[in-house]
Amino acid sequence: MFTAELVADPYPSRCNTEPEILPRLDPVTYSRWHPGAPVSKAQLSTFDRDGFLVLDDVFDAEEVAFMQREAGALLGDPRGLETETVITEPGGREVRSIFAIHRQNQCMARLAADSRLAGVAYFLLDDDVYLHQSRLNYKPGFHGKEFYWHSDFETWHVEDGMPRMRALSISVLLAENTFNNGPLMLIPGSHRSYLSCLGETPEDHYKMSLKRQDYGVPDELSLAELVYEHGIDAPTGKPGSVVIFDCNVMHGSNGNITPLPRSNAFFVYNAVSNRLAHPYGVDKPRPDFIASRQPEPITPVAGRLHGQAPQWP
Amino acid sequence: MFTAELVADPYPSRCNTEPEILPRLDPVTYSRWHPGAPVSKAQLSTFDRDGFLVLDDVFDAEEVAFMQREAGALLGDPRGLETETVITEPGGREVRSIFAIHRQNQCMARLAADSRLAGVAYFLLDDDVYLHQSRLNYKPGFHGKEFYWHSDFETWHVEDGMPRMRALSISVLLAENTFNNGPLMLIPGSHRSYLSCLGETPEDHYKMSLKRQDYGVPDELSLAELVYEHGIDAPTGKPGSVVIFDCNVMHGSNGNITPLPRSNAFFVYNAVSNRLAHPYGVDKPRPDFIASRQPEPITPVAGRLHGQAPQWP
Secondary structure (H helix, E strand, O other): OOOOOOOOOOOOOOOEOOOEEEEOOOOOOOOOOOOOOOOOHHHHHHHHHHOEEEEOOOOOHHHHHHHHHHHHHHHHOHHHOOHHHEEEOOOOOOEEEEEOHHHHOHHHHHHHHEHHHHHHHHHHHOOOEEEEEEEEEEEOOOOEOOEEEEOHHHHHHHHHOOOOOOEEEEEEEOOOEOOOOOOEEEOOOHHHEEEEOEOOOOOOOHHHHOOOOOOOOOOHHHHHHHHHHHOOEOOOEOOOOEEEEEOOOOEEEOOEOOOOOEEEEEEEEEEHHHOOOOOOOOOOOOOOOOOOOOOOOOOOEOOOOOOOOOOOO | OOOOOOOOOOOOOOOEOOOEEEEOOOOOOOOOOOOOOOOOHHHHHHHHHHOEEEEOOOOOHHHHHHHHHHHHHHHHOHHHOOHHHEEEOOOOOOEEEEEOHHHHOHHHHHHHHEHHHHHHHHHHHOOOEEEEEEEEEEEOOOOEOOEEEEOHHHHHHHHHOOOOOOEEEEEEEOOOEOOOOOOEEEOOOHHHEEEEOEOOOOOOOHHHHOOOOOOOOOOHHHHHHHHHHHOOEOOOEOOOOEEEEEOOOOEEEOOEOOOOOEEEEEEEEEEHHHOOOOOOOOOOOOOOOOOOOOOOOOOOEOOOOOOOOOOOO
């Protein structure tokens, strides 16, 4: 097992006075492709090269309608949920994210374990996987705020103690991503560079950072270099499509003044062998609903999603 | 001549307690197409139908370089300019717009009169045209702010006293518009609906509205209706391309976290017969550098732009 105390940190951040671009020391894809793998050979090499992969129409119309009903009920009336898991828009009361949805909603628990998600994560990471984090995201129309560029791994490493890059995120689109409604933007290929950020992390930083990122923010020069080299991709997609992205790919999103809201269910799968150690940059790790310290392996579940519509109050 | 005092306002706004969608009472294109016209028949009907038209590669690489040098010099060192014409980013010092550039810079004066712009305006409006407004816009990378949906005509009518819809804007791209750097978004076809807005206009509103729009803001339901009916277009284009848009087409732009800034030179041509009257919703009209009350007809100038690079201090 990796022990933080015995090895120099391979991914230092928020401890230097100058930003730095460091090389990735870990693989991106941990499996070799084989017949029967849950992604095609071309998809595997796209993920390896770009650090993300879009799969269209993974869930059919009926499954999408089911997920949308469940998500709508959670976002519209979050009163039954654990208070701390419900994050509102800065300066507003509209719900922006709900964390730990797999623990609070049956549909989301089933979705997290779906073989079309967990099975792919298992294959790409070549290990048992567990949910490091889950959430439902909602970016309202008209006044949706931007989310600045970041590598998830940087935060998970510094604030949560994730040792190495052996994790990935899967976003299940519940509303259409168009070019114009502030879709996820990614810098393809950026997952091979680790941007070591400036500054120290204040205590309980997560309470603000879920709304607005002030620490763990890459510097503009490094970002410009990455974009100059790799460009920017903003995959569009219909509800039921899926975006799989590496833990270290640089991503963000613009604000959204269109009437079209964005919404997705978001799951972070981490390899069990890569479970959290002591955080690399703070004393107190973030709470469990943001970064799970219980690496319970998921058993992928095959078959379609189905369920009763929730009873509206 | 149209006299505001004798006729009921055909385009009331900011005087009702309920928002309203009113029909456009004026033509969009005032000329019939004929051989030798400065746009093709198809372009004319596109403009009439959508309320905007994109013309690629209007200016060649050398002309673009010349305009970019001039624009860069103005934005980078605005000290020689009239102070009130220089608008900074909200809460920042970075220059966001410079108004009345045709009065303050030879290259911009020549550009405003260029037959590829003024000649097209003359044709589409079928009248002598003059510059209602000119400006240089710069939306920085990384932290560019959004600009919410609006019809320019609504403001020009209420705050400046522009009687009817017989004006258009031409934006000359000085940086590339991509899908991701907060490009101009337009609702095609929205120019045929006039969204009467709520609220009264405070005194000297323009001082804030150039940075952030709080009045003359269309309501969300009307906007959603327009988008549902017509969709959203966000034309991309390289420097030297031109976007021509009707005075009443609904438009706005998202923020921009990409490293790619946006910049354009922006000219509003109004028909001389449509010169400003008394404002329809305020007592004191906005100052001349924002809304000219001197309808001096422009004589279109043929030929390429050329000039010396400015001397940097």
